[in-house]
Amino acid sequence: MDSSEMNEGEIHQIDSDDVIKEEDETENEEGEDLTEDAEALKAELAKIVVHPPSYEQSLMEEFDQAEFSPSYKDNLPKENLVLQYAENFRRQMVQLYRDRKPLFLNPVNECGVEKFVCTTIRPTLLEFKELYNWDGAAEFVADYLNIEPLKPEYELPKRLISPSTVLKRQKGNCFEYSTLLCSLLIGAGYDAYVISGYATKETCLADESRDICPLLKKKEEVQEEARKKEMKKYNVKPPRDLRSKFELKQEAKKEAEKQAEKEKQRKEEEERIAELEKPPPDPYFGLRIHAWVLVLSGKREVPENFFIEPFTGLSHPMDSSNYLGIESVWNNVNYWVNMQDCSEGVKGLSFDLGDSTVWEFMFPNNDKPLLKIPDAEDDLNDMDDDEKTATSGQTRENTQMTMDDEEHEVEKYLDMPPSWVDALKLSHRDFQMRCPHGKKTKVYKRAKLEKFAHYLMKDGLISRLSVYEDRELTDLMKVHEYYAHRSDKLTQKLTNHRTGQVCENFDPGRPRCLKEHQFKSSTPGPENERVMIFYHEARVDGLVKREETQTEMTEEYSNRDDFLFYKYVEFGKRAKKFGPQETSSANKGRPINKMIQKFHRNRNKPANEDIAEIIFHVAEDKIHISYHTEDVRIAASTREFLKPPNWDEKGAVLTFNPEMHQTFQVDPMLPMNKQVELYEMLMELLKAEEKCRNEVRDSQNEVRNILDDRTKEEAASELDISVYDTERNEKAKKHRRELERQQLEEKMRKQEMDIDYLAPFLAKIGNPEKLSKQQAFSLKEECLADLKQRLIDKANLIQARFEKESQELEKKQAWYQQNQVSMGKEDEEEYLTYCKEAIFRIHILDLRLTRHKEQAPHKYMQLEQKLRNDERLSEFF
DSSP: OOHHHHHHHHHHHHHHHHHHHHHHHHHHHHTSOOOHHHHHHHHHHHTOOOOOOOOOOOOOOOOOGGGSOHHHHOOOHHHHHHHHHHHHHHHHHHHHOTTSOOOOOOOBOTTSOBOOHHHHOOOOOOSOGGGSSHHHHHHHHHHHSEEOOOSSTTSOOSBOOOHHHHHHHTEEOHHHHHHHHHHHHHHTTOEEEEEEEEEOHHHHTTOOTTSOOGGGSOOOOOOOOOOOOOOOSSOOOOOOOOSOHHHHHHHHHHHHHHHHHHHHHHHHHHHHHHHHHSOOOOTTTTTOEEEEEEEESSGGGOOSOEEEETTTTEEEOTTOTTEEEEEEEEOSSOEEEEOSOOTTTTTTOOOOTTOTTTEEESSSOOOSOOOOOOOHHHHHTTSOHHHHHHHHHHHHHHHHHHHHHHHHHHHHOOOOOOOOSOOOOOOHHHHHHOSGGGEEEEEETTEEEEEEOTTTSTTOEEEEEEEESSTTSOSEEEEEEEEOSBTTOEEEEEEETTTOEEEEEEOSOOTTOEEEEEEETTOOSSSSSEEEEEOGGGOSSOEEEEEEOSSEEEEEEOSOTTOEEEEEEEEOOOOOOOTHHHHHHHHHOOOEEEEEEEEOOOTTSOTTTSEEEEEEETTTTEEEEEEOOOTTOSSOOEEEEEOOTTTTSTTOOOOOOGGGEEEEOSOTTSOOOOHHHHHHHHHHHHHHHHHHHHHHHHHHHHHHHHHHHHHHHHHHOOBOOOTTOTTTOHHHHHHHHHHHHHHHHHHHHHHHHSOOTTHHHHHHTTOOSSOOHHHHHHHHHHHHHHHHHHHHHHHHHHHHHHHHHHHHHHHHHHHHHHSTTTOOHHHHHHHHHHHHHHHHHHHHHHHHHHHHHHHHHHHHHHHHHHHHHOTTTGGGO
């Protein structure tokens, strides 16, 4: 027994003796009468009450060891050697740096067996393309697992669960998060490492309530360089500025002062808000242990180093204030200890792991390039010739000795054993669930993000971002909703609860090619304010955008053959009618006051004949035309027509006179149009107006149809399921069950097709349950006689066909002998072809007959043997 154990035993013995003596003294004193002073002392002592601290033993989750492979329960000899090596390294670090915190080297796994942290990393590349990039893998790990905070937060965990088990239980601490993420990143080709260090309270607890939601952060706008104006040779001089320069300077000065005052107030307000939102002081600041992931540049075209926070899946710069210090770094190859000062957090730290002055590595086979040490040749260049000659021999001897030592040292190097963790596996269904139980909620600064698994919600909702005005999340401002797999192709929906504005976005594939729909939730019906944007490439009419109000409608087009790009319609007020007429007028639509069409330039026409704009003044019975401006002109030609009084009467004869037409022609040298040409032009314009009016009515009907479709789609909320998703696709399940049923019926049908050869003969005698001897002999004879007759009939049939083919060939030969002299070359070739085919058929029939004659006796004997072995006849034969 050690001296410490003896001392401890003696201490326990002394304590127990003291307790026995105190109990004896208490028993002796109970019989004595206390004096007044003693009673007063007793009462005073009774006021002193102590409460022993409550101690709750933290029980670690237990696992069934039968579920794990042998590598989880035992260590290989090489693993034990690595553990000894790590323990020796730890002792040296403790001996040299007594003030340092302990290193995270060899925690126990889920089976209670010590494992080195580097061997816990299992590089794996899963089959899902979303996990090939670091952002997708980090987001998946952050969503797929639930957080288990370290307890206590200032001590390293005693146990590190393998990544495969973490995937199954879907929860873990920061070290298990980082190990799983590092395994996925290394498997995807990144230069990733797990970091053990210290972080802020918000980072350790994944408290993002003071951070802006990543979905709300504005993307950095790329500022386009201002295009320099091309200086032409001849420019018109601008007019002189006659304003007072002094007054301009004073105005600019006042404006600058106002801007400075506004900027100052804005900064003060931001500082005040930042001070109010500042987290309370943390008593464990700088002591909270945390683990995160480091990605170094180089591999996978990573331009610069960065951190990944495993709890959130977001990247952080190398000088992030969330991380306060680093103790060690490791991957699946080596283990490095940080020797740099972390008094300013991680700011200014060097992550050149090959620099042994700032990073102490555990295994000599460091895969990072070491600092370059000057060679002996570099030193010789600075020496004289005599010194070079004197030292050259010694250098060669030292080089040879060094090479021999290196050969021995290489043999002594201890490399990392393979990972003891089972292969990481993830089913497609679990990957689609993404979150534990399919749901996860994150709280940000004035925002709340809810995530849902695909196909979990009936309406296809996969994410909902709610933005609030206050930090208490009570005053809702707007809601972003993201959808997937919807049959109506809806992907996003933004609802502004302040203005009532709703914006819906759709993927390509809808019947009317709708891309975006903006409207007010208070007035969702037709003939109200709305904006519709379409996939114009997929539409026949090339419609890009449609804006509608209660009195106007504007449409924009692209890539049309008629060069139309703009259409504007102004509506009037409906006349108030009563009775059934009101319904009929509502179906016809709003009355039209004016319609405007604009066209792009058609280079195949002269500018004075190429229409740029047509204005149909429906209420005034006028049509105004503006033509395109010629390149050498500064004005455009125009025309104006007045409609005939009876233009809207069907079958009426329209009259035209010069007073119904006005024109402005830029080029006076061009000939004027004749009256007949103007009349034909007016007729074409009236047809164009009617066509434009019909298109407006079609647009109104299209809006109504789209709104009706949206109402039905929101009520149904059907989801599209891939035909390859056999678990969710009910149609595929029904189709598979139908195929199985058809296959079973086909099998049964084939069985039924094997007809009982005794069935027709048994039917003649009434299908008796038991046969007599006479009946059995009779059935046998009839069955054999029937087979014999069928074989003979088949032979006769083949013989008949043989004789028929032979007779036809003989007739053809006789015909050839008679007409041989008068036959042409084509007839002769046709005759030879027929003879070849006939001889081939005769030969085949001869072979069939011969084969049938050979097989017929054997078939007869086989049937006779089957009858003898049949259960119904075997007892009589």
